[in-house]
Amino acid sequence: MEGDSSRFKIHTAVFCKKKKQSSVSEKRPQIPAPESLENEHPNLVKRKKRRKESQTPAPESLENEHPHLAKRKKRGKESQTPAPESLENEHPHLAKKKRRKESQTPAPESLENEHPHLAKRKKRRKESQPPSPESLESEQPWVSKLGKRRKESQTPAPESLENEHPQVSKLGKRRKESQQLTSSLLENSETFHKAKKTTSTHKKKKRSSVWEVDMETGIILVNKENMENLLESSRKDVDIVYVDVSQEQKLAKMDKAEELPIVRFQKHDHQELHSDVQSKKNRKHPKKAASWDAVQGNQPESITLPHSESLSSVDLEGKSTELAVSHKKTSKEKVFRNQELGATPESLDSAHPGGEVGTEAGERVRGPHSTRKKSKKRKDASAAIATSSDNVALLDSNAENVSVDSLESTGALREEDVDCRPRKAEPQACSSEKHAEEMQGLESTHEEESNLESASNSETRYVSEDGRDSEESDVDLDSAVRQLQEFIPDIQERAATTIRRMYRDDLGRFKEFKAQGVAIRFGKFSAKENEQIEKNVQEFLSLTGIESADKLLYTDRYPEEKSLITNLKRKHAFRLHIGKGIARPWKPVYYRAKKMFDVNNYKGRYNEEDTKKLKAYHSLHGNDWKKIGAMVARSSLSVALKYSQIGGDRNHGAWSKTETQRLIKAVEDVILKKMSPEELRELDSRLQEDPTGRLSVVREKLYKGISWVEVEARVETRNWMQCKSKWTEILTKRMTHGGFVYRGVKALQAKITLIKRLYELNVNDANEIDWEDLASAIGDH
DNA sequence: CTTCAGGAGAGTCATATGTT
DNA sequence: AACATATGACTCTCCTGAAG
Structure with a gap:
């Protein structure tokens, strides 16, 4: 029974993915109808759809509403969807893909007129193999790019290539600082091990290091006790999503948000569109990389790679997202730590909502890392949080106390954040006038955005008279962080430029959304948001008389009209319109719109x-x-x-044993390299305190945040995508012990259970699902 | 605008499962 | 047992969101 449960959890994890966004949605009133399961879980029925069962033609009417998004669906060979129209409507991307294959299906007129090239889409066989290995290095400039990358990742590269193709060699120079920083210490696995040895002052070579790789077994070991300690600091990373009504009221009052000329978020949209099912892509869960945490939850403490591949294997245990977390935390201070600690020490707490406050261990870990390049993404934070549920058992009472204290402190301090502080940049930032200016001071620092630059807005009179550009550069970063933190808890992880822009462009919008109880969200755009974007674009086109979305969003393509269009965009506050009703920073919305309406996007496979x-x-x-x-x-x-x-001297087909071993080694090296010396030392010292304690590597480190470009450079015979796929395969095999997950009746039962659970979750959008929790819950069945 | 990592879709093949 | 069908794994391709 237990075994079944474990396997089931593994199986379900395959369908699950992490919930990316950190926002907490309000309760969803509507319950998806069971019969629309296909819409809800297209991934579960995808295969069925491929069979030649029924040939119900997909209605076209809805595609006309979202022509460019619906294109994909045409590719589908058949459509036996119970509710085709809703699927098409709600899964525009899916719809579009399907169309690519369905050449006989009439193309939506409006779309085809706009995107005639899309109509010709057809199924393409992948007969084209990459060019022969020989001479590619010299013939193809891209190799020099790789070569550059290799150099930077300390892998020998053909140096001459760069000379031959200087025009592309510059790309590689953009490698992240972190790689350079860490590479100095951990150039490769060999040097890493050397460094590790020197770091470790005691004699127990194999077990004494907090992070140790057993070269014989390939198992990476981490001291368990230390991991527990690290958990304390990791708890600080919990994203806090505001649902503080009093706070909202206070804020609303203070900011007089209702006076702002921002179009209110339309709550009814949420409800009306509740039956929205996520676009197919949103719902389709990764088969491989998803939810390792859930998988791991029922896995034995140790994972060894299949013998054929076990040059090196990794010991996994589900308790250790902390390394990633602590790594991330350290990177936070790159920009702000000094300010926080130095200039405004009392604001430290407020600068670290989500339980960071007063965590000595965390501070200790983070302190020395202020110069290290950020390498973790926000996504990791939420993922870590999700996995932390698995790790609760590891949290000692101390950690829990810290957590509680942190939350309390955060709650107390957030109010402070909202208040007008007697700091230099604060008073103006807190005034309603300021707020209004923030809402309208929508100048851009980007070339693209320059079209929308800070011309005065004759229509709305929003724009302040003083130059917003100068204000952007002058704004007190600390102040901006404090104010934005309320909406984006981990805001200080962003670059200063990003923060300033967000402060300038989005703070007012955020306050508006908060006043309405809508959390700012990130991650994949939901079907509803896509619809809203389309709506916003169409409305703006109607408002301004601009002929097409292409002209609006790709003004550069129309040089003769550029000036006119730009003026219209300025005059009618394009940024406000495009972001209307979408609780995200303005910029992602804008870029999303550009992608959606790009006539050159969604062009199918390359022949x-x-x-x-x-x-x-x-x-x-x-x-x-x-x-x-x-x-x-x-x-x-x-x-x-x-x-x-494409191209390059890359193998195809089955991986050789040597290649696989190189891959494993490369991934190991990259993971280790990513850890800072301080982090390693910290772990090492902790392990010395308790050499017997042992814990595996952070699970997430095994599949997230891996620089596949670096791995590619080390593996040499495969491109990064191949490496990624293969690594996922290796992990999957390992985690399932090389066996099959459920098949046949059991597989069906597992799916039914999953569907039931999803149904019970009663969510609008796949983005709202906590896949970690779901996987755990299903595993208990 | 560019780069990167994550993720989803689709084609193909191997194999489990069901049917006769 | 032979055959047909269903299912899952593998691989490749392309899209997406995040960030600088």
Whole structure:
């Protein structure tokens, strides 16, 4: 029975992914109808859809509403969806993909008119194999990019290539500082081990280090006791999502948000669209990398790689997201720590909501790392939080006390944050006038955004008369952080520029949303948000008379009208309109809109000719992806990514044993390299205190935050995508002990259980699901 | 705008499962 | 047992969000 339970948990984890956003949604009133399960869980029925069962044609009407998003669905060979229209409507991306294959399906007129090139989409076989290995290095400029990367990741690279293709070699120079910083100490696994040995002052080589790699077994060991200590500090990372009504009221009063000319978030949208099912992509859960935590929850304490691959394996145990967390925490201070500690020591607590306050251990860990480059993403934080539920048992009472204290402190201090503080930059920031200015001072520092720059707004009279640009640069970072923290708890992890922009552009909007009880969210855009964006764009087009979204969002493509369009955008406060009703920073909304309406996006697979063209154009224009994208009628993002994957001296097909071993070693090295010397020393010293304690590597470190570019450079014969896939496969095999998860009847039962649980969750959007909790809950069944 | 990591979709193949 | 079908794994491709 226990075994079944474990396996079940493993199985379900396959369908689950982490909830990315840190926001907490209000209670969802509507219950999805059971019969719409396919809409709710397209991943579960995907395969069925592929079968030749029914041929119900998909209605087109809804596609017309979201033509560019619905395109994908056309690719589907069949559509036996119970409620096709809702699916199409709610899974626009899915819809679009399906269309790519369904050549006989009539194309939505409006879309095709706008995107005629999309109509010709058809299924493409992947017969094209990469060019022969020989001579590629010399023929293809991209190799020099790789070479550059390799150099930076301390992997020998053909140096001459860079000389041959200087135009592309610059790319590699953008490598993150963290790599440079850490690489000095941990150039590769060998040097790492050396460094580790020197760090460790005692004699117990294998077990004395907090982070130790057993070269014989490949198991990475971490002292358990130390991990527990680390948990204390990790608790500080809990995202706090405001639901403080009194706070909101106070804030609303203070900011006089109702006076702001911001269009209110339409709550009814939430409800009306409650039946929205996530777009297929949103709901489709990763088969492999998802929810390792859940998997791990029932795994034995040790994981060893399959024999054939066990050059090195990693010992996993579900208790240790802390390394990642502490790493992240240390990076936070890069920008602000000094300010917080020095200039405004009393504001330290408020600067660390979410339980950071007073955690000595955490401070100790973070203190010395102020110069280290941030390497963890916010996503990791929430993931760590999710996994922390697994780790509760590890938390000693001390840690819990810390947590409680932290939360209390946070609660007390957040109010302070909202208050107008008698600090220099504060009074103006807290005034309602200031607020209004914030809302309207929507100048941009980007070229793209420059179209919207700070011209005075004759229509709304929002814009302050003093230059917002100068204000942006002058704004007290500390003040901005404190104010934004209320809405984005981990705001100080962002770059100073990002914070200033957000302060300038979004603070007012955030306050508006908060006043309405809507949390600021991140992560994948929901179907509803996509719809809202479309709506906002259409409304703005109607308002200004601009002819198309392409002209609005890609003004540069229309040089003759650029000036006119730009003026219209300024005059009508484009930023406010585009972000209307979407509780996110303005910028992501804008970029999302650009992607959605980019006529060069969603162009399907590259055929051989496309690939050739891409290579040829790249040889001519280097990394001018915008230019190349225009030449091949694809987005710059698409061509850049594609180019990183094609060509080169890369193997295909089955991985050899040697390759697999190289991969494992490379991943190990990259993971270790990512840890700072301070972090390693800290772990090491803790382990010395209790050499017998032992815990595995942080689970998340095994699949998140890995620099696959570095891994690619080390593996050499495979590109980063191949490496990533293979590594996921290795972990999956290991975690399932090489066996199958449920199949047949058991698999069906598992799915039914999953569906039931999802149904019970009663959520609007896959983004709202805590997959970790769900996996755990299902595993208990 | 660019880069990166995460993630989803789709084609193909191997194998488990069901049917005769 | 032979065959047909269903299912899952693997791999590759492309898209997305985040961040600087």
